[in-house]
Each structure stands twice: as C-alpha cells, then as structure tokens.
Amino acid sequence: MRTHMPKLLAGTALALAISLLAGFGSAQDKQGTFKKFLPPEAYKELVTRAAKAIEANLAAPEDEDNLRRAQAHAAMIEGYALSAEQAGTTGVRSAASELARLATNRSNLVRAKKLAADLAMLKGQPAAGDRIPSKYPEDIGDLMNLLKPKAKGGEGIAPALQSNIRLKGALNGIEEKIRALAKKKQTDDRAASEAQELTLLGYKMAVLGELTVFHAAPQKGKGTQKEWNELSFQMRDSSLDMAAAASKKDAEGTFNAANKLNSTCSQCHSLFR
Secondary structure (H helix, E strand, C coil): CCCCCCCCCCCCCCCCCCCCCCCCCCHHHHHHHCCCCECHHHHHHHHHHHHHHHHHHHCCCCCHHHHHHHHHHHHHHHHHHHHECCCCCHHHHHHHHHHHHHCCCHHHHHHHHHHHHHHHCCCCCCCCCCCCCCCCCCCHHHHHHHHCCHHHCCCCCCHHHCCCHHHHCCCCCHHHHHHHHHHCCCCHHHHHHHHHHHHHHHHHHHHHHHHHCCCCCCCCCCCCHHHHHHHHHHHHHHHHHHHHHHHCCCHHHHHHHHHHHHHHHHHHHHHHC
16 A cells, blocks of 8 residues: 555536436446546556455455455446546456456456456556446445445455544444544544545545446335435535545545535435345
8 A cells, every 4th residue: 555645636526417227227328427536646546456456356266255346346446447537547447347247257267367467557458338337246235345344344444544443443444434534523633644545535435426326226125216326426426525625634524524425325224225
C-alpha cells in the first residue's frame, strides 16, 4: 500500500433522472448510470489495489469464496474504469470483465491470473460487444460482502482508517467504518490523518452504488425495484459527498455525509435484507 499519493480531487454528484429496468440491461439502457467523477490518481490507486486483491484470491482457488471475491473485485474495476474522468480506460474495463467471467471456473485460472497481473499495471485490450458492465458476479451479495468485516470475508479497511481498537480487530470492515463515522464526528487531527484513505473509500462506495443498479432488487425483500434504484443512487451521491468532505479534511462535512450514507444503507437493509 502506498504511503504517499498526490492530493485527490473530489467530485460532486448530480441528481440523475433516468428510468431503469429490473436486472441487467443493455449498454444503451444504462450507460448513463456512470458519472465521470473518479480523478486519475484515485482511479489508478483503486484499480491497482483491486487487482492485487484478485491476485491474492486466485492464489488460493480451492476456496470457492475466493473465486467469488475475485469476481467482485473485477466488477469494481469495471466500475472504476466507467467512472474515471480520464479517457483510455476501455482496455482495463474489458480485461476486468473477462477476468470476472473466467473466475467462475477453476479451469480458467491461468488466463485469469495473467489478466490480474495486467490489471495491476493498468493494462488491458479493448474488446467489442461487451456489456456495461459485465453480468458477473451474478449475485449482488458477492459485491456487498466486500463491506463486511475482514474476519467475515470482507475486504477490510486501510490501517489509516482503523481509528479504534474494534476497527483494528473484529470490526475491521467498510460498513463498520461508515457506522463509526456516522456515530461520532472526527477530530480535526483525525480528519487530516484519514483524508486520503477516506476519500478513496468514498469513491469506492460511490462506484459500488452505481454497480448496484445493474442488479435486480432481491426478491425476498419487501421493497420495489424503483426503491432499489433510488437507494443505489443515494448511496453513490452521499458517498461522493463524503469523498469531497474528506479530501478537504472537513470533519463536519464528513460526519454529515457519513450520516446520509449510513441512513441509506440502513433503509436498504430494512427493505431488502
């Protein structure tokens, strides 16, 4: 993990008025879902980290959960490429899409590992006719599992964000970090020390919100597809607000944005979990 990065620029989310169909749609249906908010340095860092996570997952393919995590990280890379402010990310998106497909079967591991190594260097060849994004992982739960504590199979959070003993241990996870941010406002010193990592986390959550729209609302929930889509965009927008506040080391703004994001997550859980 890098210890120094150029200052990340924060994006501002705009309201999106768009009618969406349930489940996966065509590129023409939903390409407008993705906003160009991800600055070059943030894009590079997030793609590189996700690719490294995929390499670790593929190193132990006998664990079925690792293959599912690899698919989820590949989907996130697709989202980063689609949300990047810069041009020329099509090859990375195509490579991530292909990797997500290959990770569904252990017999494809050699090719999948090669793609992961390429993605770690932000390399990839554009492919014609692929979806935006691909259909993998098929289960939205595999994406949401990234938010769980690391001890429960989640991605975990960077050391700089582990602001208390629980976040260093059993509650080391993205969802728990958001809850902590919403519960108590950071000190100015803490806001400064977490600024870059929290900005990246905000961008990551915003991309996850966009990707969520490409999945049908869980059938076991009591909510509607319309509510699912609306909450997905609320997740994106409040996450971008958090990234913007964090990049300015604005403790009050981060607290307010984290509260909105945490509330959105809670609403989604109550309707669809």
